[in-house]
Amino acid sequence: DAKTTQPPSMDCAEGRAANLPCNHSTISGNEYVYWYRQIHSQGPQYIIHGLKNNETNEMASLIITEDRKSSTLILPHATLRDTAVYYCIVRGSNYKLTFGKGTLLTVNP
Amino acid sequence: KAGVTQTPRYLIKTRGQQVTLSCSPISGHRSVSWYQQTPGQGLQFLFEYFSETQRNKGNFPGRFSGRQFSNSRSEMNVSTLELGDSALYLCASSLDGARGLETQYFGPGTRLLVL
Numbered sequence: 001d002a003k004t005t006q007p008p009s010m011d012c013a014e015g016r017a018a019n020l021p022c023n024h025s026t027i028s029g030n031e032y033v034y035w036y037r038q039i040h041s042q043g044p045q046y047i048i049h050g051l052k053n054n055e056t057n058e059m060a061s062l063i064i065t066e067d068r069k070s071s072t073l074i075l076p077h078a079t080l081r082d083t084a085v086y087y088c089i090v091r092g093s094n095y096k097l098t099f100g101k102g103t104l105l106t107v108n109p
Numbered sequence: 110k111a112g113v114t115q116t117p118r119y120l121i122k123t124r125g126q127q128v129t130l131s132c133s134p135i136s137g138h139r140s141v142s143w144y145q146q147t148p149g150q151g152l153q154f155l156f157e158y159f160s161e162t163q164r165n166k167g168n169f170p171g172r173f174s175g176r177q178f179s180n181s182r183s184e185m186n187v188s189t190l191e192l193g194d195s196a197l198y199l200c201a202s203s204l205d206g207a208r209g210l211e212t213q214y215f216g217p218g219t220r221l222l223v224l
Contacts, residue, residue, distance in 0.1 A: 034212075043113075043199050043215035044152070087152075095165045096142065097201075097213060099152035 004088045009104045012082075018075040020103055022088030025069040031092045033064060035073045037084040038102070044087065047073065078107045110136060113202050113216035121222045127188040130219045134181050134202030141183040142213060143175060146197040155198075158183055187221075195223045 005023040012018040024033065032051050036044040048055055048062045050071075055062045061074040075082055087102040114133045122128050134141050142165075143155040154167040158177035175185040181202075187194055197218045203211035 036215075041197070041218075041220070043201075043217045046212055046214055049212065095140070095157045096154040096167070097144075097152075098154070099144075101151060 004090055004100055006086075006088050006100065006103045008101065009106070012075075012078045012105060012107050014080060014107050014109050015077055018073075018078040018082065018105055018107070020073040020075075020086050020088075020105060021070065022072070023070045024088070024090045027068050027090050028092065031090050033062065033068075033071050034089040034091050034097070035060070035062065036087045036089065036097075036099075037082075037105075038087070039081075039084045044099075045084075047086075049091075078105075080107050080109065083107045113200055113214055115198075115200050115216040115219050117219060118217065119220050119222075121224065122190050123224050124190055124192060126190050127186060128190060128221060129184055129186045130198055130200075130221075132183045132185075132200030132202075132216060134183070134200075135214060138202035138204050138214075139181050140203045140205065140211065140213075141177055141181065142201045142203075143183070143185050144199040144201065145169070146199060146218070147193075147195070152199070155185065190223045192223050195221060197221075 034049040035047040038044045048060050050062045064071045085102040085104050116131045140159045142157040146152045157165040161177045172188045177183045197220050199218045201213035201215045203213045
């Protein structure tokens with residue numbers, strides 16, 4: 001699986017959009033970009049995933065660049081409950097998720 | 110639909126003992142994966158089961174083992190516990206797993222403390 005690079009931490013004001021970047025310059029054509037988040041001591045929560053096109057669901061939007069070398073997870077209106085570690089994972093068909101260190105997003109009141 | 114459940118949620122053991130953790134996947138899900146999370150190593154893949162067969166395995170010693178039952182429920186066992194086995198053990202299930210691309214959904218985890 002391709003390696004990902006994320007900033008170790010980010011801050012965001014409550015009510016604002018949180019934009020979390022991820023670099024995955026070695027991604028292969030058949031690898032998906034997945035985002036999970038983990039609130040302290042809980043199991044990771046699936047957020048969204050995509051291959052080439054931008055994706056949106058009730059939680060977030062995923063923007064993937066045309067060359068697929070980077071992506072951005074957007075939480076449109078961050079709340080205090082969105083404070084968590086966010087993991088960007090590039091995954092091929094090998095049944096496992098390879099987690100990096102992720103980005104600690106702190107939403108401030 | 111109920112999510113992934115794991116029992117027990119917390120466990121305290123002493124070195125040398127063994128432990129069995131249980132995972133019930135989301136109804137209809139046939140693939141179950143196990144992960145270990147420690148402050149030092151982060152989240153690491155242990156193994157994955159599909160149709161009662163271990164299909165993929167991470168880089169953990171043989172003390173770590175697992176199995177899956179016909180109803181897709183899974184257990185993992187750690188024998189001869191070491192202090193370094195203290196961790197949050199997470200189970201994740203996915204719908205089919207045949208293509209290896211289905212989304213994995215995680216349970217709340219079992220926190221194991223080895224004294």
